[in-house]
């Protein structure tokens with residue numbers, strides 16, 4: 001059974017709606033860990049639409065499980081990661097105009113750049129995960145740049161319009177997971193997972209961690225963070 005990384009971006013989305021101080025994503029991370037989160041994920045975006053640098057610095061001091069910093073492969077973000085030293089970094093694509101992440105990072109098309117960033121971070125003792133689509137070319141490129149992990153982008157699985165499409169996307173993720181593990185990579189997954197679609201992902205052999213945020217924060221807005229996290233752990237085991 002994979003571990004659960006709780007992404008607290010959208011606690012900060014609520015705060016930034018008024019540019020105020022509440023709700024605090026740092027407090028949300030404490031509650032998530034008390035409820036059984038195995039890790040905390042935060043996406044420090046270039047446009048700072050939700051998580052702020054202050055949040056990441058405080059999370060570094062308060063997270064007791066492990067801190068996964070999601071970030072673009074920019075010099076600015078590399079500098080911040082080297083200073084704060086999260087437990088691991090996940091490199092993700094970013095477009096200012098996107099509502100949310102729209103796909104995996106293209107490693108194959110920018111091997112040299114991503115390789116430099118991976119080397120700089122891993123030389124400083126920060127393991128790197130690459131957020132990619134379940135495509136062999138991207139998996140092979142992730143091996144080439146010597147990343148420790150990949151995180152399979154589950155958006156197309158999550159957004160599938162019918163059961164047939166969902167099964168097809170799950171089969172692609174399953175094959176990608178197997179290919180990655182056979183290539184020596186550790187495998188996480190995330191994006192768009194919910195209480196209703198998480199079970200199949202959680203049962204892919206070799207899946208190490210699921211990073212889940214929006215659905216947990218959505219439920220937490222109604223029933224509280226601790227119950228939302230506990231229920232996600234149950235949903236991953238098919239017990240909800």
Ligand SMILES: CC(=O)[C@@H](O)[C@H](O)COP(=O)(O)O
Pocket residue numbers: 007009010043045070092099100101131190191192211213
């Ligand atoms: C990479 C990914 O799928 C998410 O973790 C990412 O954080 C999405 O960005 P928003 O949280 O800004 O939607």
Ligand SMILES: NCC(=O)COP(=O)(O)O
Pocket residue numbers: 007041151189190191192193211212213214215
């Ligand atoms: N990398 C995926 C993540 O951290 C959370 O994505 P979502 O559950 O908010 O879509």
